[in-house]
Amino acid sequence: MRHPLVMGNWKLNGNKHMVNELIEGLRKELSTVDGCGVAIAPPVMYLDLAKHAISGSHIALGAQNVDVNLSGAFTGEVSADMLKDIGAKYIIIGHSERRTYHHESDEFIAKKFAVLKAAGLIPVLCIGETEAENEAGKTEEVCARQLDAVLETQGAAAFEGVVVAYEPVWAIGTGKSATPAQAQAVHKFIRDHIAKKDAAIANQVIIQYGGSVNDKNAAELFTQPDIDGALVGGASLKADAFAVIVKAA
Ligand code: PEP
Secondary structure, three states, rough: OOOOOEEEOOOOOOHHHHHHHHHHHHHHHHHEEEEEEEEEEEEEEHHHHHHOOOOOEEEEEEEOHHHHOOOOOOOOOOHHHHHHHHHOOOEEEOOHHHHHHOOOOOOHHHHHHHHHHHHHEEEEEEEEOOOOHHHHHOOOHHHHHHHHHHHHOOHHHHHOOOEEEEEHHHHHOOOOOOOOHHHHHHHHHHHHHHHOOOHHHHHHHHHEEEEOOOOOOOHHHOOOOOOEEEEEOOOHHHHHHHHHHHHHH
16 A cells, blocks of 8 residues: 655755754644654755754655766765765656756666665656646656566566656646646556556556645645656745645645
């Protein structure tokens, strides 16, 4: 039986004071939550600080990126082993902001997926179509292609214990969330697509929805059978809003 996971993607936001204050708020708001995984992904600079601040709570540590290389002359990069060393568990890869601004290809993201699995970390593989692709009726084609970059090279077994985040690009940071029915249809497609290779693994893959999830729309999204929590951007920067989303899951 899979459990929902709500994860906050803090993106390029925060400072030491904010990290401590936000986590203190989350600890208070979430002290009684049960049955839903909770994770935060602060900027890499603050992972160690956040790790100490969440100590003894059930909030897990996540990160927003990883390099494909394990060590060596790769200035500015952070390896899977370093993330593991610092106590991170869930690592976001394939976020549309990295696909767009850093020109990360499906194949490059698949390499990150493999590196994380090899290190015993959990990839949170973000997939999703742009507005133009959506309007052209290409949502399923795009999601299948982004999944296949991993499925076809690493097999369905690689998805064991993994998180997929369906994040329509047009919904990220726009205030325009997919409707529960729209999201459910794509989540079902994603699960069915993995199930073509391995039904048991597909059934236990956590498929989060991401894209303008907030304290008002979360509960309705989570009524859908294939929506297993959320990857939350903007609303994860406020302890009370994030807590409402976690409790709704
Ligand atoms: C995200 O960046 O993963 C995201 C879902 O952002 P927001 O919730 O702000 O749309």
